[in-house]
Amino acid sequence: MAAITEHISDSSTARPETLLALKERFGNRYQDGKSIRQQHGHTTTWITNQPPDAVIFPESTEEVVQIVNLCRESRTPIIPFGAGTSLEGHLNAPQGGVSLDFANMKRVIAVNAEDLDCEVEPGITRKELNSYLRDTGLFFPLDPGADATIGGMAGTRASGTMAVRYGTMRDLVLSATAVMADGSVIRTARRARKSSAGYDLTRLMIGSEGTLGIFTSLTLRLFGVPETILAAVCPFKTLEGACNTITAAMQMGLGLARIELLDELQISAVNNHSKLTLPETPTLFLECHGTQAAAEEQIDLFRELAESEGGGPFAWAKRQEDRNKLWQARHDVHWANLQLRPGAKVMATDVCVPMSRLAKCITETHADIQANGLIAPIVGHVGDGNFHVCVLTDIDNKEEISKVAAFSDRLTERALAMDGTCTGEHGIGTGKMKFMQQEHGPAVAIMYALKTALDPYNILNPGKMIALK
Amino acid sequence: MAAITEHISDSSTARPETLLALKERFGNRYQDGKSIRQQHGHTTTWITNQPPDAVIFPESTEEVVQIVNLCRESRTPIIPFGAGTSLEGHLNAPQGGVSLDFANMKRVIAVNAEDLDCEVEPGITRKELNSYLRDTGLFFPLDPGADATIGGMAGTRASGTMAVRYGTMRDLVLSATAVMADGSVIRTARRARKSSAGYDLTRLMIGSEGTLGIFTSLTLRLFGVPETILAAVCPFKTLEGACNTITAAMQMGLGLARIELLDELQISAVNNHSKLTLPETPTLFLECHGTQAAAEEQIDLFRELAESEGGGPFAWAKRQEDRNKLWQARHDVHWANLQLRPGAKVMATDVCVPMSRLAKCITETHADIQANGLIAPIVGHVGDGNFHVCVLTDIDNKEEISKVAAFSDRLTERALAMDGTCTGEHGIGTGKMKFMQQEHGPAVAIMYALKTALDPYNILNPGKMIALK
Numbered sequence: 001m002a003a004i005t006e007h008i009s010d011s012s013t014a015r016p017e018t019l020l021a022l023k024e025r026f027g028n029r030y031q032d033g034k035s036i037r038q039q040h041g042h043t044t045t046w047i048t049n050q051p052p053d054a055v056i057f058p059e060s061t062e063e064v065v066q067i068v069n070l071c072r073e074s075r076t077p078i079i080p081f082g083a084g085t086s087l088e089g090h091l092n093a094p095q096g097g098v099s100l101d102f103a104n105m106k107r108v109i110a111v112n113a114e115d116l117d118c119e120v121e122p123g124i125t126r127k128e129l130n131s132y133l134r135d136t137g138l139f140f141p142l143d144p145g146a147d148a149t150i151g152g153m154a155g156t157r158a159s160g161t162m163a164v165r166y167g168t169m170r171d172l173v174l175s176a177t178a179v180m181a182d183g184s185v186i187r188t189a190r191r192a193r194k195s196s197a198g199y200d201l202t203r204l205m206i207g208s209e210g211t212l213g214i215f216t217s218l219t220l221r222l223f224g225v226p227e228t229i230l231a232a233v234c235p236f237k238t239l240e241g242a243c244n245t246i247t248a249a250m251q252m253g254l255g256l257a258r259i260e261l262l263d264e265l266q267i268s269a270v271n272n273h274s275k276l277t278l279p280e281t282p283t284l285f286l287e288c289h290g291t292q293a294a295a296e297e298q299i300d301l302f303r304e305l306a307e308s309e310g311g312g313p314f315a316w317a318k319r320q321e322d323r324n325k326l327w328q329a330r331h332d333v334h335w336a337n338l339q340l341r342p343g344a345k346v347m348a349t350d351v352c353v354p355m356s357r358l359a360k361c362i363t364e365t366h367a368d369i370q371a372n373g374l375i376a377p378i379v380g381h382v383g384d385g386n387f388h389v390c391v392l393t394d395i396d397n398k399e400e401i402s403k404v405a406a407f408s409d410r411l412t413e414r415a416l417a418m419d420g421t422c423t424g425e426h427g428i429g430t431g432k433m434k435f436m437q438q439e440h441g442p443a444v445a446i447m448y449a450l451k452t453a454l455d456p457y458n459i460l461n462p463g464k465m466i467a468l469k
Numbered sequence: 470m471a472a473i474t475e476h477i478s479d480s481s482t483a484r485p486e487t488l489l490a491l492k493e494r495f496g497n498r499y500q501d502g503k504s505i506r507q508q509h510g511h512t513t514t515w516i517t518n519q520p521p522d523a524v525i526f527p528e529s530t531e532e533v534v535q536i537v538n539l540c541r542e543s544r545t546p547i548i549p550f551g552a553g554t555s556l557e558g559h560l561n562a563p564q565g566g567v568s569l570d571f572a573n574m575k576r577v578i579a580v581n582a583e584d585l586d587c588e589v590e591p592g593i594t595r596k597e598l599n600s601y602l603r604d605t606g607l608f609f610p611l612d613p614g615a616d617a618t619i620g621g622m623a624g625t626r627a628s629g630t631m632a633v634r635y636g637t638m639r640d641l642v643l644s645a646t647a648v649m650a651d652g653s654v655i656r657t658a659r660r661a662r663k664s665s666a667g668y669d670l671t672r673l674m675i676g677s678e679g680t681l682g683i684f685t686s687l688t689l690r691l692f693g694v695p696e697t698i699l700a701a702v703c704p705f706k707t708l709e710g711a712c713n714t715i716t717a718a719m720q721m722g723l724g725l726a727r728i729e730l731l732d733e734l735q736i737s738a739v740n741n742h743s744k745l746t747l748p749e750t751p752t753l754f755l756e757c758h759g760t761q762a763a764a765e766e767q768i769d770l771f772r773e774l775a776e777s778e779g780g781g782p783f784a785w786a787k788r789q790e791d792r793n794k795l796w797q798a799r800h801d802v803h804w805a806n807l808q809l810r811p812g813a814k815v816m817a818t819d820v821c822v823p824m825s826r827l828a829k830c831i832t833e834t835h836a837d838i839q840a841n842g843l844i845a846p847i848v849g850h851v852g853d854g855n856f857h858v859c860v861l862t863d864i865d866n867k868e869e870i871s872k873v874a875a876f877s878d879r880l881t882e883r884a885l886a887m888d889g890t891c892t893g894e895h896g897i898g899t900g901k902m903k904f905m906q907q908e909h910g911p912a913v914a915i916m917y918a919l920k921t922a923l924d925p926y927n928i929l930n931p932g933k934m935i936a937l938k
Contacts, residue, residue: 294762440656
């Protein structure tokens with residue numbers, strides 16, 4: 001037991017007996033070295049590393065049930081872990097406990113091509129899934145940037161660049177298998193496309209950040225690979241022009257697959273990093289999916305709308321090579337941004353507002369960035385009203401961190417004042433817990449009631465989102 | 470009090486004091502005449518009429534809060550009532566109590582054209598909403614057939630003919646205001662298109678059939694009226710041919726707005742009732758929305774797919790007049806079916822299965838219909854795998870009712886065995902409660918826990934969906 005107790009964190013509520021039992025049960029799939037614990041207690045933001053007491057690599061639903069049952073007896077926290085790309089401290093272990101790393105649960109259980117769906121284990125990443133699907137003519141469209149796991153994306157209700165056309169994880173998960181805090185294994189829904197039979201447990205679980213249950217499989221909607229994919233870039237004189245164009249396109253039901261906004265500074269960073277020569281003004285990156293004729297018509301209609309709002313010249317990326325270069329540049333904004341201030345790290349945050357408020361929200365945020373001398377490019381999935389601010393920050397400078405945190409808080413307040421949400425796709429974790437009351441008011445009490453009903457001993461990712469008192 | 474007590478049903482759990490207090494508070498908006506009570510305890514199926522003790526017509530969220538608080542004290546059941554078009558006994562009052570009729574809450578609170586959304590009170594019907602929106606260039610697409618209220622559609626997670634393109638109520642409700650059993654008023658979400666902030670209370674409430682809270686406003690997604698709407702009819706030699714065509718169209722991402730299947734008997738009934746001359750074989754009714762070019766391309770592509778599966782000849786309805794005639798015929802199937810057996814009533818039921826199982830499920834159901842000598846046309850929203858069977862039944866003949874009920878049970882068992890759901894869009898009510906366990910297994914216990922947590926005194930539509938023991 002000595003070997004176990006010396007690894008238990010100061011703030012841990014885990015019991016040594018439980019950890020010992022888990023170690024005996026899982027052998028070398030139970031790891032409690034300092035380095036692996038720190039890897040699993042990390043965060044990509046400024047939230048302090050809070051390592052779990054141990055990391056376990058389960059390989060089946062039954063093993064997850066065993067872990068939950070052992071941990072429940074001693075009130076030992078359990079934190080599901082995917083690819084470790086979350087941004088708001090979802091994976092930290094503020095009360096210790098065990099991190100469940102799903103790296104050994106990556107199987108594709110079934111692909112039902114006729115039904116346009118598949119069932120996978122939660123540890124598979126979106127890129128791994130799309131590699132697997134390559135010869136089927138089908139694909140899973142959601143793309144949150146990072147190569148996150150499907151389980152992690154379900155846990156945070158992720159979305160990304162293609163959500164404007166294909167929906168978010170809320171829309172694309174048909175059903176889930178989950179181990180609940182009482183050790184029961186539920187399947188949240190049948191595989192039918194829709195149902196009116198009972199409470200929507202699928203949606204309740206999606207976005208619950210591991211606080212209500214642990215996914216062990218997910219059934220996902222798939223789509224046929226489009227016959228034609230066209231991409232284009234369109235610079236605008238003003239942010240309002242770009243936003244008005246998007247609103248008009250949405251009203252026309254153009255069905256664009258991607259509409260990404262990059263502000264001047266973001267374009268400048270992208271030009272430097274990806275050796276592009278885009279005009280340094282607010283710019284939309286677009287993508288259309290469909291038949292050749294339909295995709296071309298969409299692009300043409302969008303160009304007309306853009307031109308009437310001062311947008312242009314319009315540059316097509318017709319060849320796949322050019323298209324890949326464009327989207328690679330979009331995906332590389334993180335690395336591009338790091339070059340804006342060598343040595344600094346990116347503090348990424350996101351909000352989402354109704355479309356009609358987007359231009360004002362971004363404009364006011366720009367003014368805030370300038371007034372405070374921050375280096376902070378903006379990039380957004382603006383067809384949904386969702387944007388990210390990436391603040392280049394010296395994370396060894398506490399004063400600067402406070403300043404950036406205050407900026408992030410003002411951004412959130414601004415979005416909430418516009419009937420927006422404190423996070424469009426990153427989630428609450430610990431980073432945005434303080435805004436739950438402001439955003440949801442009396443609905444937070446309902447969320448507490450749900451959490452208490454399903455996890456009365458508070459063993460599932462405790463201290464996150466809904467921190468029981 | 471004598472006047473109150475004589476109206477209390479035998480099985481009522483309502484207290485006379487509560488009813489008296491409500492009568493005093495609401496004056497002539499409290500009604501307890503036999504006729505209005507029976508109207509509100511009715512059902513469009515074979516489930517026996519179970520009238521509430523009284524009907525109240527609230528006019529604001531605050532009034533609903535007052536009713537909930539009064540009823541909670543005495544454990545008096547509350548049943549929200551919209552247009553009374555539900556099919557599974559959702560509106561019956563098996564334990565008495567008060568029916569809340571939302572006929573006086575029909576306001577459109579806001580239309581946010583730029584955001585493609587609106588907020589309405591629950592008592593407005595979908596047709597009333599679309600009349601209101603007529604001059605805005607926007608529309609609300611969901612069409613469950615009946616002119617149901619938005620509140621009722623939200624409560625049962627309704628969908629209908631356009632769900633294959635626009636989604637179901639699950640997808641189109643952005644946010645709801647709800648009065649909960651503890652008297653608190655929550656707003657389930659902000660007006661942003663997406664959010665990762667907290668549990669998805671919107672989706673938890675949608676489809677909860679009034680058992681978790683009472684809607685007092687709903688924020689809905691709207692869509693631009695398409696530039697062009699094209700409709701077509703395509704007969705098939707076989708059911709499999711029709712189903713294969715749909716699968717191929719979905720894989721191509723054709724984005725059809727409606728794909729309705731009518732079987733031979735249904736076409737025959739429609740021909741008689743609506744004076745059409747359609748070939749009496751399995752037939753698809755289609756609709757495409759988009760630009761002229763896009764809609765024409767969709768129809769052309771669909772025709773090619775259909776022809777390769779033995780479908781055709783393809784008949785377009787290019788003029789609005791022809792299109793209206795076609796869809797009116799589709800919507801009039803209920804009346805058409807009644808003519809198949811004068812004096813009988815329609816027992817309507819629905820199931821939903823994965824697309825790949827649809828042909829087999831319908832074929833086996835046909836065989837069952839024939840083997841049992843039933844008159845039962847089939848019509849379905851087959852792009853979702855959802856279909857209805859309308860059994861013409863002599864509802865004064867108990868033996869026949871048992872036979873039809875047994876057929877309906879076999880249909881449900883068949884769908885469940887194919888990983889389908891016992892109801893795609895009608896809901897559970899009391900009619901399909903017995904299948905909850907079979908469909909959901911251990912997940913039913915989770916639903917019980919949620920219901921108990923949010924409505925511990927079981928005052929919200931008790932005895933439905935999740936009947937607490």
